[in-house]
Amino acid sequence: MTATAVTRRPARARPLEWATSTDHKVTAARMLVWAFCFFLVSGALALVMRTELARPGLQVVSHDTYNQLFTMHGSGMFYLVMVPLALALGVYLVPLQVGAARIAAPRLALAGEWSSLIGGITMFSGFLTQHGAAKDGWTAFYPLSSEQHTPGIGMDMWIAGVILVALGTMAVAGCVLATILRLRAPGMTMLRIPVFAWTQVATCLMIVTAFPALVVAMVLLYIDRHVGSVFGTKNGPIAYQHLFWFFGHPVVYVTFFPFVGCVAESISVFSRRRFFGYRALVLSLLAFSGLSMSVWAHHMFTTGQVTNQYFALTSTALIVPAGVEYFDLIATMWGGSIRLTASLLFAVGFILLFLLGGLSGIITASPPLDYHVHDSMFVVAHFHYTLFAGSMFGFFAGVYLWWPKVTGFMLREGLGKLHFALMFVGTNLTFAPLFVLGYDGMPRRVADYSPHAGFTGWNTVATIGSYVIGLSVLTFVANVWLSARTRVEAGADPWEAQTLEWWTSSPPPSQNFDRALPPIRSYAPLFDVRYGSEA
Amino acid sequence: MVDTRHQFGGLWHLYLWVMAVVVVVVTVATLVPFVAFRRRRRGEGPGARKHESRLGEPLYALGLVVVVVVFVAATFRTESRVDAVAAKPADVVQVTAFQWGWTFTHDGRTVTGDDRHPPTLHLRSGETIRFAMTSRDVIHAFWIPSLRFKRDAFPKRETTFDLVFAQPGDYVGRCAEFCGLQHAGMDFVVRAS
Numbered sequence: 125m126t127a128t129a130v131t132r133r134p135a136r137a138r139p140l141e142w143a144t145s146t147d148h149k150v151t152a153a154r155m156l157v158w159a160f161c162f163f164l165v166s167g168a169l170a171l172v173m174r175t176e177l178a179r180p181g182l183q184v185v186s187h188d189t190y191n192q193l194f195t196m197h198g199s200g201m202f203y204l205v206m207v208p209l210a211l212a213l214g215v216y217l218v219p220l221q222v223g224a225a226r227i228a229a230p231r232l233a234l235a236g237e238w239s240s241l242i243g244g245i246t247m248f249s250g251f252l253t254q255h256g257a258a259k260d261g262w263t264a265f266y267p268l269s270s271e272q273h274t275p276g277i278g279m280d281m282w283i284a285g286v287i288l289v290a291l292g293t294m295a296v297a298g299c300v301l302a303t304i305l306r307l308r309a310p311g312m313t314m315l316r317i318p319v320f321a322w323t324q325v326a327t328c329l330m331i332v333t334a335f336p337a338l339v340v341a342m343v344l345l346y347i348d349r350h351v352g353s354v355f356g357t358k359n360g361p362i363a364y365q366h367l368f369w370f371f372g373h374p375v376v377y378v379t380f381f382p383f384v385g386c387v388a389e390s391i392s393v394f395s396r397r398r399f400f401g402y403r404a405l406v407l408s409l410l411a412f413s414g415l416s417m418s419v420w421a422h423h424m425f426t427t428g429q430v431t432n433q434y435f436a437l438t439s440t441a442l443i444v445p446a447g448v449e450y451f452d453l454i455a456t457m458w459g460g461s462i463r464l465t466a467s468l469l470f471a472v473g474f475i476l477l478f479l480l481g482g483l484s485g486i487i488t489a490s491p492p493l494d495y496h497v498h499d500s501m502f503v504v505a506h507f508h509y510t511l512f513a514g515s516m517f518g519f520f521a522g523v524y525l526w527w528p529k530v531t532g533f534m535l536r537e538g539l540g541k542l543h544f545a546l547m548f549v550g551t552n553l554t555f556a557p558l559f560v561l562g563y564d565g566m567p568r569r570v571a572d573y574s575p576h577a578g579f580t581g582w583n584t585v586a587t588i589g590s591y592v593i594g595l596s597v598l599t600f601v602a603n604v605w606l607s608a609r610t611r612v613e614a615g616a617d618p619w620e621a622q623t624l625e626w627w628t629s630s631p632p633p634s635q636n637f638d639r640a641l642p643p644i645r646s647y648a649p650l651f652d653v654r655y656g657s658e659a
Numbered sequence: 660m661v662d663t664r665h666q667f668g669g670l671w672h673l674y675l676w677v678m679a680v681v682v683v684v685v686t687v688a689t690l691v692p693f694v695a696f697r698r699r700r701r702g703e704g705p706g707a708r709k710h711e712s713r714l715g716e717p718l719y720a721l722g723l724v725v726v727v728v729v730f731v732a733a734t735f736r737t738e739s740r741v742d743a744v745a746a747k748p749a750d751v752v753q754v755t756a757f758q759w760g761w762t763f764t765h766d767g768r769t770v771t772g773d774d775r776h777p778p779t780l781h782l783r784s785g786e787t788i789r790f791a792m793t794s795r796d797v798i799h800a801f802w803i804p805s806l807r808f809k810r811d812a813f814p815k816r817e818t819t820f821d822l823v824f825a826q827p828g829d830y831v832g833r834c835a836e837f838c839g840l841q842h843a844g845m846d847f848v849v850r851a852s
Contacts (some may be wrong), residue, residue, distance in 0.1 A: 461706030
């Protein structure tokens with residue numbers, strides 16, 4: 125037990141303490157802050173891209189700069205925003221939700237977090253080099269990414285940075301997973317951990333099985349660029365794609381599951397109902413993650429070098445676990461007692477918008493349909509509906525739910541609802557037109573298009589939408605700033621929620637729980653305390 | 660003779676109709692609770708007790724499996740038609756993609772274009788044309804949007820596919836695999852007559 129020390133610490137030591145603390149809550153808070161900073165930077169890159177694409181002709185950037193923009197936007201968003209945000213929520217909440225005093229292997233988690241941050245800074249430092257930052261897309265296909273076709277140290281810094289991020293991510297994921305497996309409080313069986321914790325189990329399992337392929341791909345690419353040819357054979361390029369996509373598909377579920385978890389928690393709390401179909405959801409999460417390891421070559425249908433039918437089958441089969449999850453999310457609301465909060469609005473936004481992303485993904489899972497839409501703006505629309513309209517909406521559902529717990533004060537509901545409205549409108553204005561543009565023949569990763577192609581109108585609409593998204597993010601920042609100034613105290617459980625993190629103070633003390641835990645008889649222990657375990 | 664555009668259209672409509680129904684059902688199911696199950700008074704008790712569905716949910720999952728089977732069967736059938744190569748094509752075109760343009764060799768003649776001057780390939784409409792394609796450098800992709808077909812061009816490898824230009828006219832083609840600086844300018848035209 126730590127005694128509460130009253131000694132005054134020298135002010136100089138506190139930043140260093142904050143940077144090196146092994147308290148999982150501080151590690152997570154750091155991750156959330158720097159990942160959000162990378163979100164603002166990568167988002168700004170997207171705004172520049174959209175500004176360029178608004179009208180035909182190159183008005184803002186050169187082709188070379190544009191190629192760096194979309195590469196750093198994509199890799200920034202995946203490696204430095206979506207994955208760290210997903211994991212950071214786990215690092216913060218999982219020990220609390222399972223009734224543990226700490227995370228497993230806290231120094232490893234600290235090292236992993238710093239590795240990711242340093243990797244991210246290394247990746248972006250490519251912009252300062254002579255040839256610029258990495259510029260071959262976040263996928264960096266070979267031979268385009270070879271030294272011959274993409275010379276320059278910016279590309280190498282990107283490769284090194286990605287390796288550091290991948291290793292750090294694997295370390296942190298291992299700690300979160302170990303916490304769930306080994307540090308649960310007495311009475312908390314695996315089938316009583318919260319839904320959010322199960323999404324973290326699935327996520328961390330996929331990270332530790334899929335990310336090694338990324339490390340291998342990046343190391344081999346670096347060796348190819350500087351030591352001797354690795355991928356320069358007849359089958360080298362396709363081998364690179366297998367390696368990359370074996371990682372590259374599971375990672376999109378890594379950046380999806382924890383946010384589905386946020387949505388599930390938000391819906392339970394604000395429907396005042398324990399989550400519906402818990403066991404079905406657990407089964408579907410495990411099936412989903414297992415299946416996700418078997419679908420990767422649906423990114424390679426147009427190569428003519430993979431067994432399209434097998435991957436079409438496994439990819440289309442994803443409808444089953446996804447549909448089960450939707451059933452449970454919606455069924456929790458039916459028969460509930462619903463309070464319309466900003467968090468719940470984002471949760472509902474997730475349900476409606478991720479649906480469009482998922483369904484368009486089923487279209488791309490069909491090779492004859494994919495032959496048309498692959499590498500067009502259609503698929504750009506698909507993955508932005510899943511990753512932004514899906515995961516980021518889920519993320520904000522979690523933010524508005526857990527903000528009081530982490531900080532001790534409430535966010536303003538009115539501004540939160542305005543944030544939602546702007547983001548909902550902006551997201552649809554930006555990405556829905558891209559479905560049409562892709563179907564009509566506009567490829568992706570282009571800085572410009574012909575004025576005679578008929579692409580101009582929808583591109584202009586999409587650009588306006590992107591500025592509305594930017595405005596919505598500013599609204600969130602304003603909400604944070606204003607709420608911090610007026611500071612409405614939250615208390616331990618402002619929402620009358622259901623899981624153990626709400627049992628302790630806001631923010632929690634350094635060992636998480638200052639008083640004995642309530643009896644744990646289900647996956648909603650506080651709900652049981654408040655209404656009885658039969659409710 | 661395979662009409663890739665027509666094959667695509669049939670499958671696309673099947674998918675789109677099923678998905679339209681799903682979107683309507685899910686949207687209604689998601690929004691109804693906000694009307695039917697709103698909390699009316701402060702301090703109102705919890706929602707309904709039932710927290711799982713031992714019969715309904717497995718039946719529903721089975722329904723999803725049926726949807727998967729329908730989609731996969733239709734997809735497999737369409738794909739085998741689209742991917743089919745004829746025993747004897749009416750014509751053969753050698754395609755070489757490069758940074759940043761296309762070279763077509765056909766009927767003993769060679770046409771080359773780049774990002775400033777897109778090449779025009781003259782073919783006969785209504786016939787099965789065999790394309791044999793490779794890349795000189797990095798991966799590119801041959802995409803004719805109005806035929807709903809695309810295939811990647813890899814270096815050191817040749818890929819073959821058949822296309823039919825059912826109607827006479829100009830068919831715009833684009834590069835659809837990011838290949839570096841002038842990827843946006845790698846267009847070509849097939850003029851079928």
